[in-house]
Amino acid sequence: MTVKLIATDLDGTFLNSQGTYDQRRFTQLYNQLQGLGVQLVMASGRQATEMATHFRAYPNLWLIGGNGAELMQPSTQVLATTFKRPAVNQLFKVLAAYPEVQLAVCGSQVVYLSKTATPSFVARIQHYYGNVRTVHDLSLIREAVVKIEVACAPTMTAQLAYELTPKLAGVAMPVINGAGRIDLLQPGRDKGKALHILGKRLGIMAHEMVAFGAGDNDLTMLHQVRTGVAMANAPLTIQAAANALTASNDQNGVLTYLERQILPNLKSALVFSEN
Incomplete structure (x- = not known):
């Protein structure tokens, strides 16, 4: 499986119940995925500009804010679609x-x-x-x-x-x-649509994406990608809509899945292609 983009919801998914994450562990994963040419995306109902203040150490992240209405990187201006x-x-x-x-x-x-x-x-x-x-x-x-x-x-x-x-x-x-x-x-403006728009911008197809989510507002994102991963703390309806499951947000489920399922496959594919 070729993976070129990984997107994750924040609250209840990437962030734990205290609203924090293992920064050291994530930094290691971020650097490894960057080296393998994989784009990371944080998607949330929060404002993209507010998200940017927490992720300035990762300038190549893409941020989807407003549940799909906003798009930016930590060092760029926000592109927002607003209600008339x-x-x-x-x-x-x-x-x-x-x-x-x-x-x-x-x-x-x-x-x-x-x-x-x-x-x-x-x-x-x-x-x-x-x-x-x-x-x-x-x-x-x-x-x-x-x-x-x-x-x-x-x-x-x-x-x-x-x-x-x-x-x-x-x-x-x-x-x-x-x-x-x-x-x-706004009708038609959700996380899944935002991923589609970002994919076109970056030249990445839906079958080259993985997404993590835990709530109703993540469903379009999970359906947009090849592999939608639900958290163990997600409602059963969300888990049923996903292709795979991982541990809860309080057990660092996103980071664990990346370490155990994504990185080994990416590295194996790289070794195979070099040979």
């Missing part, structure tokens, strides 16, 4: 019927919350985003919108996503993200 203003207005109109939900309006640089957001919601958003501001009226924000996060009671998340799907048809696509909230994404 009429679509944003329509989103707020539909969401107004759900006064119990809390919203986070995400641009490429800033995430906006309402002044009435609960302290616990503010803390959860600040855990994932570095630049969070509160405003009196979210509908008056004029920064380009990458996505909108919608939070409700955990027991209602799946039902709300189900209800919003037909109401927002052609305007936005509700997807449950790795944090258990709903991301309202």
Whole structure:
């Protein structure tokens, strides 16, 4: 199997429950894969610019942010596809019927919350985003919108996503993200589509890609590649949709799979080609 690109989700997949990773071990793998000509990609619902601050030591990484709407490398400017203003207005109109939900309006640089957001919601958003501001009226924000996060009671998340799907048809696509909230994404802009776009840019085909994921927002990415690998901590529905399984995020499942399954095959192929 030829592998030229490896993509991994962050939260619940590459990052452990504390939101960290084994940097020494990853650096060794990064350098080995670079030497073998393999492109590494980090894909997340987080902002690409915020991701870049954590991965500046790896300038050749590609970063997919906003669950597929943003693309950049740590040392370059972000390329973002954003909602058109009429679509944003329509989103707020539909969401107004759900006064119990809390919203986070995400641009490429800033995430906006309402002044009435609960302290616990503010803390959860600040855990994932570095630049969070509160405003009196979210509908008056004029920064380009990458996505909108919608939070409700955990027991209602799946039902709300189900209800919003037909109401927002052609305007936005509700997807449950790795944090258990709903991301309202631009139709056709997801992690799988972003990988397709990046592959065309780099001249890498889908059958030359491997991807790791643990949540609903990773499904299009797992389906886009030849080998989609689910984490042991992923829901059974995600595991069933994958081609392979690895250990949990708290057991460094991504790094272990790369060390045991990917690197040996790449090195064997290199020795064979040289002979």
